[in-house]
Amino acid sequence: MLLSLSWLREFTPYEGAAEELGDRLTMLGLELEDILHPYDAISSIVVGYVAECAPHPDSDHLHCCKVDAGQGQLLDIVCGAPNVAAGQKVPVALVGSRLPDGTVIKKAKLRGAPSFGMICSERELGLTEDHSGIMVLPDSAAVGARLVDVLELDREVLDISITPNRADCLSVLGLARETALAFNLPLNVPELPLHLDEEGPESIV
Structure with a gap:
């Protein structure tokens, strides 16, 4: 069990x-x-805030984002998800992080734009099979906090x-x-109220 x-x-x-x-x-x-x-495989993923999001000048689907991931400075991250937008709280894999599929995040240049991390989808995090876009977190999620703590995994x-x-x-x-x-700890047994049928069993046909 x-x-x-x-x-x-x-x-x-x-x-x-x-x-x-x-x-x-x-x-x-x-x-x-x-x-x-x-969830050890995503223990290094942190919450980021997309401060800026603009279309990539040399791509029709990429976006150049500036993300606050609690590192003391905004990170340039190139993202190809269609739903990424400024003002979002998102899961961020920082440089050096390893995703569940074994991918190691490295510094990169995507069509000439620097990228220092990755904004992740639920499938990339191994949480679901949803790969339609990045995972958007609640506004209450603290920037820089670990994703496993925010989601209480x-x-x-x-x-x-x-x-x-x-x-x-x-x-x-x-x-x-x-x-x-x-x-020698207290045990909290939840109360399960029992609702009796006032008409009694004789009312059942």
Whole structure:
């Protein structure tokens, strides 16, 4: 069973390391198989703000953008997406970043215009198959912040083997209960209001 630490924390305030939690659960009979880092490939992607966007003078589809990515100066980035525009918050791969497909971002010149990074689509980030244009982020996203933090993506996921006699742990709530007991933490069980049919079963034909 896969256990997201961010989901676990909705039920109990565990703030320790994934390794420590895995060790403790293993001692309780819930064997830790692995610790996954599903979004490591985009951990270096940051939020950028497109301050300027103009058509490339030597292209009918490229745009020359000036982007604030929290580096202390505006970056020149050439972008070919049809939906790029000034005023957007966007995911930016800085020079030296490696994308999920293995592409390493380098300084480049595209038809004579310098480019020091890449504004990414969802497919280039491995999030979806959408490649119709760049990914546009909410206005509330902080410039320079890591994309994985802005989108609240899982940083660590535990792969836990559940034995047949521990069916009570086949849910995040069940594992949260074990975590709370192991670390002497409170358990926040969500209230699920039960709405009874006032007419009763005899009203069902």
